[in-house]
Amino acid sequence: MTTSTQDKTSYRPDAIIVGAGIAGMQSALDLADQGLQVLLVERQSSIGGHMIALAKVFPTLDCASCITAPKMSASAHHENIRIMVNTEVRGIRTVRGTHFVKLFKKATYVNFDKCIGCRLCEYACDSEYPDPFEEGLGAKRAIAVPFTNAIPQKAVLDPELCTTCGSCARVCPTDAIEFDQQSEEVEMETDAVIVASGYALNSLSVKPQYHALQSKNIISALTMERLLAPHGPYGRVLRPSDGKVPSSVAFVLCAGSRDASIGVPYCSRVCCMYSIKMAMLLSGALPIADITIYYMDIRAFGKGYEQFYQNAKAMGINFVRGKVARIDPIEDGDLSLHVETTEDAENILQERRHDLVVLAQGMVPEWNPSIGTPVAVASDGFVATPMLTAPTSTTANGIFVAGVAAGPKDIVDTIAEAGAAAMQVSQYLHQKRGAAAVEYAQDPVLVG
Amino acid sequence: MAHAIDVALLEKIKKHGADGTLNVSACFNCGNCTAVCPLAEDSAGFPRRIIRMAQVGMEKELLAQEDLWRCYACGECTKTCPREADPMQFMAAARSYAISRYDATGLSGLMYRSPVFNIIVFLVLSGFFSLLLLRRKGEMAMGSNGNLFSGYGSTQLFRFIPGEWVHGIGIALFIVIGLTLAFGVVSMVARVMGRKNQAGERPPYPIAALIPSIWSAIVDALNHDRFRQCDKDEPAPSEPLHLRAWFVHGTIMWGFLAMLLATTLDYLFKPIGSPVPPWYPMRILGLVGGLVCLYGLSIAIGRRIQAKETPYDKSSFGDWFFLVLLTATVLTGLGTLIVVYMPHPTLFGYVTFMSHIVLAMDLIVLLPLTKFAHVVYRTLALALHEWAKAPAPETAAAVATHS
Numbered sequence: 001m002t003t004s005t006q007d008k009t010s011y012r013p014d015a016i017i018v019g020a021g022i023a024g025m026q027s028a029l030d031l032a033d034q035g036l037q038v039l040l041v042e043r044q045s046s047i048g049g050h051m052i053a054l055a056k057v058f059p060t061l062d063c064a065s066c067i068t069a070p071k072m073s074a075s076a077h078h079e080n081i082r083i084m085v086n087t088e089v090r091g092i093r094t095v096r097g098t099h100f101v102k103l104f105k106k107a108t109y110v111n112f113d114k115c116i117g118c119r120l121c122e123y124a125c126d127s128e129y130p131d132p133f134e135e136g137l138g139a140k141r142a143i144a145v146p147f148t149n150a151i152p153q154k155a156v157l158d159p160e161l162c163t164t165c166g167s168c169a170r171v172c173p174t175d176a177i178e179f180d181q182q183s184e185e186v187e188m189e190t191d192a193v194i195v196a197s198g199y200a201l202n203s204l205s206v207k208p209q210y211h212a213l214q215s216k217n218i219i220s221a222l223t224m225e226r227l228l229a230p231h232g233p234y235g236r237v238l239r240p241s242d243g244k245v246p247s248s249v250a251f252v253l254c255a256g257s258r259d260a261s262i263g264v265p266y267c268s269r270v271c272c273m274y275s276i277k278m279a280m281l282l283s284g285a286l287p288i289a290d291i292t293i294y295y296m297d298i299r300a301f302g303k304g305y306e307q308f309y310q311n312a313k314a315m316g317i318n319f320v321r322g323k324v325a326r327i328d329p330i331e332d333g334d335l336s337l338h339v340e341t342t343e344d345a346e347n348i349l350q351e352r353r354h355d356l357v358v359l360a361q362g363m364v365p366e367w368n369p370s371i372g373t374p375v376a377v378a379s380d381g382f383v384a385t386p387m388l389t390a391p392t393s394t395t396a397n398g399i400f401v402a403g404v405a406a407g408p409k410d411i412v413d414t415i416a417e418a419g420a421a422a423m424q425v426s427q428y429l430h431q432k433r434g435a436a437a438v439e440y441a442q443d444p445v446l447v448g
Numbered sequence: 449m450a451h452a453i454d455v456a457l458l459e460k461i462k463k464h465g466a467d468g469t470l471n472v473s474a475c476f477n478c479g480n481c482t483a484v485c486p487l488a489e490d491s492a493g494f495p496r497r498i499i500r501m502a503q504v505g506m507e508k509e510l511l512a513q514e515d516l517w518r519c520y521a522c523g524e525c526t527k528t529c530p531r532e533a534d535p536m537q538f539m540a541a542a543r544s545y546a547i548s549r550y551d552a553t554g555l556s557g558l559m560y561r562s563p564v565f566n567i568i569v570f571l572v573l574s575g576f577f578s579l580l581l582l583r584r585k586g587e588m589a590m591g592s593n594g595n596l597f598s599g600y601g602s603t604q605l606f607r608f609i610p611g612e613w614v615h616g617i618g619i620a621l622f623i624v625i626g627l628t629l630a631f632g633v634v635s636m637v638a639r640v641m642g643r644k645n646q647a648g649e650r651p652p653y654p655i656a657a658l659i660p661s662i663w664s665a666i667v668d669a670l671n672h673d674r675f676r677q678c679d680k681d682e683p684a685p686s687e688p689l690h691l692r693a694w695f696v697h698g699t700i701m702w703g704f705l706a707m708l709l710a711t712t713l714d715y716l717f718k719p720i721g722s723p724v725p726p727w728y729p730m731r732i733l734g735l736v737g738g739l740v741c742l743y744g745l746s747i748a749i750g751r752r753i754q755a756k757e758t759p760y761d762k763s764s765f766g767d768w769f770f771l772v773l774l775t776a777t778v779l780t781g782l783g784t785l786i787v788v789y790m791p792h793p794t795l796f797g798y799v800t801f802m803s804h805i806v807l808a809m810d811l812i813v814l815l816p817l818t819k820f821a822h823v824v825y826r827t828l829a830l831a832l833h834e835w836a837k838a839p840a841p842e843t844a845a846a847v848a849t850h851s
Contacts (some may be wrong), residue, residue, distance in 0.1 A: 207528075209484065209528060254478075254530065258530060259530035260529070260530055260531055260532040261527060261528050261529055261530060261532065296476065296478040296530075297476075321479075322478065322479040322483065323478035323479055323480040323483070323530060324480075324483070325479075325480045325481075325482075325483030325484035325528065326483065326484055338483045338484070339479065339483050340479030340480075340482040340483045340488075340496060341479070342477055342478070342479040342496065345646055348479075348482070349482060349483065349488055349489065
């Protein structure tokens with residue numbers, strides 16, 4: 001690993017955005033369109049975040065990638081936006097209003113300047129492993145372009161899985177493969193930062209009573225998104241254990257949030273709606289399947305959401321009120337759900353059999369910026385936003401937050417907030433540069 | 449059906465919870481507790497339905513739930529409650545509240561809610577019994593007891609306090625307590641049997657099934673059949689047998705029953721104060737019972753002191769009072785057993801003996817007012833539940849002819 005204090009080209013962006021999901025891309029585009037130079041930093045090998053992996057979005061049932069992909073290419077082709085993928089933010093230090101962002105560029109073993117995305121290396125590679133983009137359902141090669149509509153379309157080599165057989169290097173038409181490439185730490189100087197680091201789904205095993213690791217047919221919500229996506233791993237909905245077409249699918253709400261016993265008391269705000277959405281899509285994909293949603297209460301609070309919920313009920317999706325207490329794997333790969341059906345007068349304690357179970361796991365923060373940066377997090381682990389009237393402000397001056405990094409929210413709210421964060425950054429830069437003649441006499445004042 | 453709503457019911461029950469931390473208002477009735485409970489049955493809906501009754505003030509219905517007593521506090525509901533509303537502790541508090549409401553004197557309510565009152569009652573009773581016993585005080589002999597193991601010590605002890613006097617008071621107490629308890633029992637039975645289901649019907653309660661129901665309840669109580677089902681949840685119980693809740697409870701109960709049996713048989717068949725050797729069967733029964741009981745009590749108290757995990761992490765004053773009183777009674781009983789076989793009578797011996805009698809009397813007299821009452825109410829609940837399941841005589845006959 002080599003370390004350099006300044007990028008070789010002495011590039012100095014006006015703002016650095018941490019995370020290139022839908023929030024980060026929206027903020028980047030809104031800033032770049034105002035003529036500001038933006039560096040978009042992404043930990044994964046492609047921009048697009050979770051949204052590019054989704055099937056459709058609620059409540060309009062629009063195709064998710066049809067909304068995300070244009071934003072991705074707009075970001076990639078914008079003259080004021082630079083993108084760094086495979087790059088982690090390792091820390092931010094602020095000196096007199098200037099942020100020094102420490103970036104860790106992971107080695108990809110492919111020279112991106114030379115790679116033309118022809119995929120010949122991918123076809124030549126023999127080492128296969130479960131594809132993380134398909135939530136482990138499809139297969140991927142050790143050197144590969146991350147996924148079909150990834151941006152940038154550059155191959156990335158995973159050193160953990162590579163057998164260093166050299167097949168890829170032999171077929172590469174541009175000699176882009178560099179087995180001796182090193183990870184690199186660079187420090188980038190900027191005036192403003194937006195944290196848009198998004199979320200991870202809570203672990204499948206967080207509730208031991210659900211025995212999710214004992215059955216392949218207890219799947220995460222994102223896995224179900226991939227099964228439903230038109231370009232998903234199987235191209236149709238099959239259950240993972242044996243490829244059977246599911247005939248009875250259960251959605252278990254509040255399986256990873258709103259549960260103090262697992263330490264996540266807050267509501268993730270999207271699970272009700274994405275479960276209803278997927279139930280609707282499933283009833284299209286599997287017209288004769290029984291689809292049941294187990295809920296504590298349905299939180300359909302956004303614009304058009306309540307109608308969406310009512311439509312789902314009218315479509316014949318079963319809604320059963322009761323928190324699922326236990327899921328036991330039973331014969332034939334099926335699952336038995338123990339639930340008290342709290343709205344029934346009789347037979348309230350039921351064991352209900354399903355052949356596929358989707359857990360609505362809820363959102364937890366992807367990144368903890370309180371380690372290494374001046375940004376504080378709240379007790380729930382999401383970035384603290386102490387100012388009610390400026391919801392994208394953090395505890396650090398000049399560092400803003402957008403999207404789920406600030407707390408669980410849906411795509412609509414995320415996009416609105418990303419725009420607000422961009423507006424705050426541009427206003428902040430304007431004020432800062434208007435006063436640029438005045439030397440900063442002291443360290444930046446923290447807000448809140 | 450009209451309901452009398454007691455708007456303060458939830459607050460009243462909360463006062464019976466351990467250290468005022470009962471957070472049952474947080475419950476939003478998701479039903480996790482019922483679904484995770486290893487004992488819940490299709491028809492039952494406990495703990496959630498009972499919590500709901502408390503939340504909406506249905507006191508009459510709540511007190512008519514024998515299901516209150518069919519929970520053995522394994523704590524699975526509390527460990528998995530999404531709202532940390534502590535259903536297990538709620539059930540315990542509701543049981544304690546029910547005892548206080550079944551009890552006509554109103555004293556048990558005060559005992560449960562006020563540790564100070566509890567201690568005052570205990571001290572006053574103990575003082576009263578001590579004075580009562582000392583009224584017939586005889587000589588406090590300090591000479592030799594004769595040979596070791598002769599058991600002559602018991603003769604000396606009963607010379608100090610006449611055995612007839614002790615037994616006389618004891619029997620009087622049993623009668624008084626029996627009557628007090630009878631009120632509570634009648635109150636509970638009337639409430640439970642008066643309960644109608646949602647269709648407005650009551651179970652037939654056929655007379656023919658009464659004795660079998662009581663018998664099955666007693667067998668269940670002695671065997672801990674239902675209590676043992678609390679283990680069934682996970683593939684293998686997480687604790688070794690000797691630490692599982694039902695086993696520990698069983699040792700306390702069986703040890704106590706053995707001591708009770710030894711005392712009763714002694715009273716019936718052995719002249720008071722007559723010296724017997726240590727290997728006299730009733731002495732052995734008492735000793736073994738005492739040690740077994742002491743084992744259970746030490747585990748139960750130890751885990752509540754450690755307070756590491758549900759269900760041992762929250763103890764009410766009532767829990768502590770009952771456990772400590774029982775332990776003290778057993779310890780002084782075992783002490784008396786030793787004193788009886790000491791070669792010389794000592795002041796310590798007389799004090800231990802006196803303490804044992806006074807503590808045992810406290811235990812008996814406080815039975816209807818303390819946690820001890822669960823012995824009666826729980827068994828009764830099991831019997832009533834069993835009885836309610838019995839079909840009406842005609843149906844039974846029809847079934848018999850049909851088959």
